[in-house]
Amino acid sequence: xxxxxxxxxxxxxxxxxxxxxxxxxxxxxxxxxxxxxxxxxxxxxxxxxxxxxxxxxxxxxxxxxxxxxxxxxxxxxxxxxxxxxxxxxxxxxxxxxxxxxxxxxxxxxxxxxxxxxxxxxxxxxxxxxxxxxxxxxxxxxxxxxxxxxxxx
Numbered sequence: 842x843x844x845x846x847x848x849x850x851x852x853x854x855x856x857x858x859x860x861x862x863x864x865x866x867x868x869x870x871x872x873x874x875x876x877x878x879x880x881x882x883x884x885x886x887x888x889x890x891x892x893x894x895x896x897x898x899x900x901x902x903x904x905x906x907x908x909x910x911x912x913x914x915x916x917x918x919x920x921x922x923x924x925x926x927x928x929x930x931x932x933x934x935x936x937x938x939x940x941x942x943x944x945x946x947x948x949x950x951x952x953x954x955x956x957x958x959x960x961x962x963x964x965x966x967x968x969x970x971x972x973x974x975x976x977x978x979x980x981x982x983x984x985x986x987x988x989x990x991x992x993x
Contacts, residue, residue: 863919864917864918864919865917865918865919866915866916866917866927867915867916867917867918867924868913868914868915868916869913869914869915869916870899870911870912870913870914871895871896871897871898871899871911871912871913872913872914872915872928872930873895873911873913873930873932877894877895878895878932878945878947880894881894881895881934881942881945882942883941883942883943883944883945884941884942884943885941885942886941886942887940887941887942888936888940890942891909891934891942895911895934896911898910898911898934899911899912899913900912907935907936907937907938907943908933908934908935908936909933909934909935909936910931910932910933910934911930911931911932911934912930912931913929913930913931914926914927914928914929914930915927915928915929930947931947931948931949932945932946932947932948933945933946933947933948
């Protein structure tokens with residue numbers, strides 16, 4: 842009886858550990874399917890039509906409000922490891938001056954890695970060491986009995 846309980850406990854623990862390692866998939870952003878993109882017609886649909894069919898854009902071009910971007914990702918995470926991007930879709934919708942869709946373009950494999958600049962901006966002032974900062978206030982305070990209030 843005791844041996845059967847040990848085996849059952851071990852089997853349950855093993856099943857629990859195995860289930861913790863199953864991947865968890867997630868969809869982030871507005872991941873548009875090909876069928877959804879086909880519903881939008883260039884030269885026919887307006888901005889409100891596009892919002893009705895695709896939803897609000899993830900972002901708009903900061904220099905041209907007539908260019909909308911829809912960004913979406915499908916990711917999976919296994920156990921304690923970082924998320925892994927399975928698929929990414931970036932769609933650019935451009936509107937003409939008349940407010941109608943000019944073009945719909947899917948951006949593929951054009952993501953760029955932006956390097957981090959290690960330069961530092963110099964600032965004014967003094968560069969004090971930690972010891973100078975700790976001992977810098979010695980002797981700067983009023984001695985006992987002196988007036989520490991405003992000068993009259």
